[in-house]
Amino acid sequence: MQALNPMDLYDIRSELSDEEQMVQDTVGRFVDEKVLPNIGEWFEDGYFPRELIPEFAELGLLGSSLEGYDCAGLNSVSYGLICQELERGDSGLRSFVSVQSSLCMFPIYAYGSEEQKEKWLPPMARGEKIGCFGLTEPHGGSDPSNMKTTAKKKGDDWVINGAKMWITNGSIADVAIVWAMTEDGVQGFLVEKGMKGFDAPEIKHKMSLRASITSSLYFDNVVVPEANRLPKVKGLKGPLSCLTQARYGITWGGIGAAQACLRELLDYTADRKLFGRPLTQTQTTQLRLAEMSRQITLGQLMSLRLGRIKDAGKLHPSQVSLAKWNNIRMAMDVARDARDLLGGAGITVEHCPIRHMLNLESVITYEGTETVHQLIIGRELTGEMAF
Amino acid sequence: MKILVPIKRTIDYNIKAKVTRDGSGVVTDGVKMSINPFDEIALEEAIRIKERGEAEEIIAVSIGVSGAQQQLRTALAMGADRAILVETEEATQPLHAARILLKIREEEGTDLVLMGKQAIDDDANQTGQMLAALWGRPQATFTSKLTFEDGWLKATREVDAGLETIAVELPAVVTTDLRLNEPRFVKMPDIMKAKRKPLDQRKLEELGVEAPAKLEVGTHEPPPERKGGHKVESVDELVAELKERGVLS
Numbered sequence: 001m002q003a004l005n006p007m008d009l010y011d012i013r014s015e016l017s018d019e020e021q022m023v024q025d026t027v028g029r030f031v032d033e034k035v036l037p038n039i040g041e042w043f044e045d046g047y048f049p050r051e052l053i054p055e056f057a058e059l060g061l062l063g064s065s066l067e068g069y070d071c072a073g074l075n076s077v078s079y080g081l082i083c084q085e086l087e088r089g090d091s092g093l094r095s096f097v098s099v100q101s102s103l104c105m106f107p108i109y110a111y112g113s114e115e116q117k118e119k120w121l122p123p124m125a126r127g128e129k130i131g132c133f134g135l136t137e138p139h140g141g142s143d144p145s146n147m148k149t150t151a152k153k154k155g156d157d158w159v160i161n162g163a164k165m166w167i168t169n170g171s172i173a174d175v176a177i178v179w180a181m182t183e184d185g186v187q188g189f190l191v192e193k194g195m196k197g198f199d200a201p202e203i204k205h206k207m208s209l210r211a212s213i214t215s216s217l218y219f220d221n222v223v224v225p226e227a228n229r230l231p232k233v234k235g236l237k238g239p240l241s242c243l244t245q246a247r248y249g250i251t252w253g254g255i256g257a258a259q260a261c262l263r264e265l266l267d268y269t270a271d272r273k274l275f276g277r278p279l280t281q282t283q284t285t286q287l288r289l290a291e292m293s294r295q296i297t298l299g300q301l302m303s304l305r306l307g308r309i310k311d312a313g314k315l316h317p318s319q320v321s322l323a324k325w326n327n328i329r330m331a332m333d334v335a336r337d338a339r340d341l342l343g344g345a346g347i348t349v350e351h352c353p354i355r356h357m358l359n360l361e362s363v364i365t366y367e368g369t370e371t372v373h374q375l376i377i378g379r380e381l382t383g384e385m386a387f
Numbered sequence: 388m389k390i391l392v393p394i395k396r397t398i399d400y401n402i403k404a405k406v407t408r409d410g411s412g413v414v415t416d417g418v419k420m421s422i423n424p425f426d427e428i429a430l431e432e433a434i435r436i437k438e439r440g441e442a443e444e445i446i447a448v449s450i451g452v453s454g455a456q457q458q459l460r461t462a463l464a465m466g467a468d469r470a471i472l473v474e475t476e477e478a479t480q481p482l483h484a485a486r487i488l489l490k491i492r493e494e495e496g497t498d499l500v501l502m503g504k505q506a507i508d509d510d511a512n513q514t515g516q517m518l519a520a521l522w523g524r525p526q527a528t529f530t531s532k533l534t535f536e537d538g539w540l541k542a543t544r545e546v547d548a549g550l551e552t553i554a555v556e557l558p559a560v561v562t563t564d565l566r567l568n569e570p571r572f573v574k575m576p577d578i579m580k581a582k583r584k585p586l587d588q589r590k591l592e593e594l595g596v597e598a599p600a601k602l603e604v605g606t607h608e609p610p611p612e613r614k615g616g617h618k619v620e621s622v623d624e625l626v627a628e629l630k631e632r633g634v635l636s
Contacts, residue, residue: 003405004417005417011417018456018457018460019460019578019579019581019582021457022457022460022461022464022573022578023575023578025419025421025461026572026573026575026578029572030572032401058572058574059572059573059574059575060574060575060576060577061575064575070576071576072574072575072576072578072579073576073579074575074578074579078575082575
């Protein structure tokens, strides 16, 4: 009987097509060579490695699931594997790709005019133009229907006022997909860098996602031409459909973060001797490693199934909520316990668990908090909306 | 110019190989397989030659199990134009591989065979040289730099004394060393395009290549485990210990 792969006890790999395996191998190698040697330092320095953007683009990771417009046209499982491998590196880098691909390029692709698509998608795929997504507001993120940012029609233009908060990529973005309340309900606008009255300062002093840029967006009578309104969607289903795309990728990302922690722990506990024997020879250590493996395996099964449902065009947003809730809670639990098992060594960025643990505090909060996802499942089961 | 690039499917270089219990070989079941890294360097070089406009076509060829299709697909995604799999369940030894490659080269009429100097599984470092001999054409082995001029190639080789540059008349065999180039990452759109590139599957029996006598492998054993070192207090102690081990006299 041969030994199983500790990162893949149920041999999920054998469920992947040759193309999907190739995607995983390529991005995995990229992360091993370009991200892992430096990420501890980037995180500690609060540095987002912009120099990687052209490399992400060269690999075809930006907007990878879109067809045409210089995009790769990969399936959903491949996109998930990209997220998993990137987040095995760091949640901040995965966040960059999620936002660019699922929250910015996707809405332009799905709801934009042909002119908007031609103008933005190819340079965004090439990493020459960066996007950010403005939905959450300073007064709260879980209640987007209570949106205070407004867009008022004035002649052929729109005038936007308000503020957005916790916006990944905000300060480096060339275009912000901004959702604002209009007389016709919520609509999306492409607000471009340099438009008068638009400001995007970076939020400093973060203890999480330190290798990623997070910003506030302020709109003070920003005049946006009608040509910059996303014409094909009205109402909250616009932004929510983008979130479904991004959240789906995040379910895979959590697996990557958890695998990175378990991998590091397996090496550490085999070498670390306490009371005259390696930690791996003690039952408490084994129980905790086994629990991590159980959780990771469950998460892998959920994401793979979710990906296959999505590729079959039958995805229900509540199914994404279940997996986002499960997999990010799982990753958080794994990272925290891994941090603990490392003892004192676990408090420095020399070992990855504390970095993943801190990052995951953001991941469990953004793109729908854990509680919101639980209540979405509650609503699905009972038919009653409790939030 | 047409370039033939032989690709061997080997255990991924990141995997710590394990010897099977009976010592008959190493465990490959369920182990991640990749393109032999030296072959990947050869393919990268072929792609660069083609990008410079000095070659028209790159044909990747592998000899091995049906699973080697995956490595050929990767080669196609990197930039090979088409691929040939010579299918066999048996492990192929260098002389046999050289005869098969000679046959494929004849069929394809390629002027250059660009291949890894060795495969990281058996480390034989023989196939390229044997192919050149059977073909009756010159070879440039351990190449770390490669240029072309007027039907000749110039290869810089890594030899014990340093670097040696030789000129070789085409057609020829070139085997690649580690420092020739750094292979590119496969791009996502090219993974999709690779699906549509031709991959020709042939049975080894149908090639009509005579199999040479086989080397018989006795047994495999893992290298002895490294013992941890220890710190010494002084230079005198260090010298004494080195003498004790016969390193110093």
